[in-house]
Amino acid sequence: MSEEEVRIKLMELRKLAIQYGDGTYGDLDRALKEIDAIFDSENLSNECRKIEYLVGPTTNLQDLSIDCGWGDRFLVLAEEIERLFNDLPAKSR
Numbered sequence: 001m002s003e004e005e006v007r008i009k010l011m012e013l014r015k016l017a018i019q020y021g022d023g024t025y026g027d028l029d030r031a032l033k034e035i036d037a038i039f040d041s042e043n044l045s046n047e048c049r050k051i052e053y054l055v056g057p058t059t060n061l062q063d064l065s066i067d068c069g070w071g072d073r074f075l076v077l078a079e080e081i082e083r084l085f086n087d088l089p090a091k092s093r
Helices: 003-020 028-039 044-055 060-068 071-087
Strands: none
Touching (some): 003 071, 044 060, 044 071
16 A cells, blocks of 8 residues: 555545535535645655544534535545555555
8 A cells, every 4th residue: 555545545535525515514625725734745644643534533524525415435435545544554654
C-alpha cells in the first residue's frame, strides 16, 4: 500500500462531495478545506489525526454524505482509507 493510494481515495471523497453539493447538516466548504489541508502535506503520516477525523463516524463529511445521498459510498471509502492508511509502512506513517 502506498500514500498515493490513500490520496486517490481521498480525491474520490473530494469529487463526491463536489458532485453532490452542500447539505443541511454537513458543510461542503468545511469538508473541502479539511481534505485540502491533508493534500497540502508532503507526508500523510503527519496527517494521521486529520485523516481519522475526516473519515470517522459522525463527522462533518459523513453528515454531508448522508444528507446528500452518498452515505453508503462514504462508508466504503472511509473503510478503504482507514485500511490503506493502517497498512502503510511505519516509516511512511
